[in-house]
Amino acid sequence: MPEESPIADGQDTAREKAAEFEDRWRRTLADLDNLRKRFSKDLGRGRLASRNEAMAAWLPVLDNLELALSHAEEDTNPVMDGVRAVRDQAVDVLARLGYPRQDEVGVPFDPHRHEVVGTADDPDRPDGVVISVVRPGYGEDETQLRPAAVVVNRRG
Amino acid sequence: MPEESPIADGQDTAREKAAEFEDRWRRTLADLDNLRKRFSKDLGRGRLASRNEAMAAWLPVLDNLELALSHAEEDTNPVMDGVRAVRDQAVDVLARLGYPRQDEVGVPFDPHRHEVVGTADDPDRPDGVVISVVRPGYGEDETQLRPAAVVVNRRG
Numbered sequence: 001m002p003e004e005s006p007i008a009d010g011q012d013t014a015r016e017k018a019a020e021f022e023d024r025w026r027r028t029l030a031d032l033d034n035l036r037k038r039f040s041k042d043l044g045r046g047r048l049a050s051r052n053e054a055m056a057a058w059l060p061v062l063d064n065l066e067l068a069l070s071h072a073e074e075d076t077n078p079v080m081d082g083v084r085a086v087r088d089q090a091v092d093v094l095a096r097l098g099y100p101r102q103d104e105v106g107v108p109f110d111p112h113r114h115e116v117v118g119t120a121d122d123p124d125r126p127d128g129v130v131i132s133v134v135r136p137g138y139g140e141d142e143t144q145l146r147p148a149a150v151v152v153n154r155r156g
Numbered sequence: 157m158p159e160e161s162p163i164a165d166g167q168d169t170a171r172e173k174a175a176e177f178e179d180r181w182r183r184t185l186a187d188l189d190n191l192r193k194r195f196s197k198d199l200g201r202g203r204l205a206s207r208n209e210a211m212a213a214w215l216p217v218l219d220n221l222e223l224a225l226s227h228a229e230e231d232t233n234p235v236m237d238g239v240r241a242v243r244d245q246a247v248d249v250l251a252r253l254g255y256p257r258q259d260e261v262g263v264p265f266d267p268h269r270h271e272v273v274g275t276a277d278d279p280d281r282p283d284g285v286v287i288s289v290v291r292p293g294y295g296e297d298e299t300q301l302r303p304a305a306v307v308v309n310r311r312g
Contacts, residue, residue, distance in 0.1 A: 014170035021177030028184040035188065039195050043202050050203040054210035057253055061246050065221075068238035075235065082224035083239055090217045097213055 048142060055099055056145045059138060062090050094138055102137035102148045105130050109152045113137060113144075118151040127155045204298065211255055212301045215294060218246050250294055258293035258304045261286050265308045269293060269300075274307040283311045 065087050072080050091101050102113055109116070109128050120131045130150045137148030221243050228236050247257050258269055265272070265284050276287045286306045293304030 011167040011170055014167055014174055017174035018170055018177055021174055021181050025177050025181035025184055028181055028188060032184060032188050032191065035191055035195070039191070039198075042195075043199060046199050047202045047206040050206040051210045054207045054253060057249050058214060058246075061242060061249060064245060065239070065242045068235055068242060071238070072235040079224055079228040079231065080235070082227070083221070086217060086221045086224060089220060090214075093213050093217060097210060 051097070052139075052143060052145060055094065055097065055138075058090070058094075059145060062087070062094075063135070065090065098143045099139040099145055102140070103133040105132055109150070113140070113147055114150045114152070115147040116152050117149045119154040120151050121156050122153050123155065125153045127153055129153050207253070208295075208299060208301060211250065211253060211294075214246070214250075215301060218243070218250075219291070221246065254299045255295040255301055258296070259289045261288055265306070269296070269303055270306045270308070271303045272308050273305045275310040276307055277312055278309050279311065281309045283309055285309050 065083070069080075069084060069087060094101065106125075107130050109130060114130065114137075117134050122131060125131065129152070130148075131153050132151045133148050134151065135149040138145040221239070225236075225240060225243060250257065262281075263286050265286060270286065270293075273290050278287060281287065285308070286304075287309050288307045289304050290307065291305040294301045
């Protein structure tokens with residue numbers, strides 16, 4: 001084995017240390033960068049999840065308001081008109097915050113937006129279209145609070 | 157000036173480099189730690205702010221529902237009873253998610269929870285107590301969506 005002087009030894013050790021710390025520094029920088037990216041993604045997701053949860057809590061309230069109103073469709077007294085305006089206002093709040101009401105009929109069945117709760121056999125309508133909406137859905141894609149519960153045409 | 161050998165020079169340079177990279181590494185580690193701490197705090201704050209915003213959007217709906225019901229206090233038909241139940245359900249949703257209704261009378265005026273919209277001069281009640289609530293508040297401390305609008309006794 002070749003002999004090395006103590007001075008050269010010391011120099012090599014310092015160089016190794018420098019390389020080692022440079023490597024650690026670069027890895028930690030990369031960790032920092034990854035954490036920043038994950039941070040901003042998680043922050044957005046956390047905000048959305050939190051808002052979805054808060055909005056979903058109101059759907060049973062709106063459902064019950066509509067149920068009450070369904071028993072008073074002929075009722076034209078001003079108080080009932082006021083209650084109907086409140087129902088419309090609630091639907092507007094949902095739409096404005098990114099949760100549009102989903103209650104279209106005549107559209108093709110879409111498993112992402114519709115939940116089938118019944119079928120019909122109507123020869124005058126195309127196969128696979130939504131015949132009626134039993135319970136409206138709210139939101140779409142990542143803001144979907146629930147799909148619309150629908151009756152679909154299944155021509156036998 | 158003392159002369160230095162090229163070998164010692166090289167050794168010093170390597171040592172300086174090692175010290176420099178160690179310093180950078182330690183600083184970046186500290187940044188990473190700070191970012192982690194800020195992250196978990198910001199995530200919690202972001203979720204809360206997002207939920208507060210979503211819940212606040214429903215207050216005008218509830219206010220209008222109560223306004224409509226105030227015109228039908230004598231009305232005992234089942235539909236109106238159903239609408240009253242919906243109002244109670246809405247207040248429950250708010251309370252359950254951390255936004256209790258604030259509508260107590262007889263309590264001392266508190267600038268954090270009350271907004272004075274009128275004064276009374278009632279010799280039979282203590283000075284500074286809430287005489288009536290014109291519009292209820294919701295939430296408390298960091299979940300406060302709005303203070304209660306109140307009439308306060310100011311014995312003159």
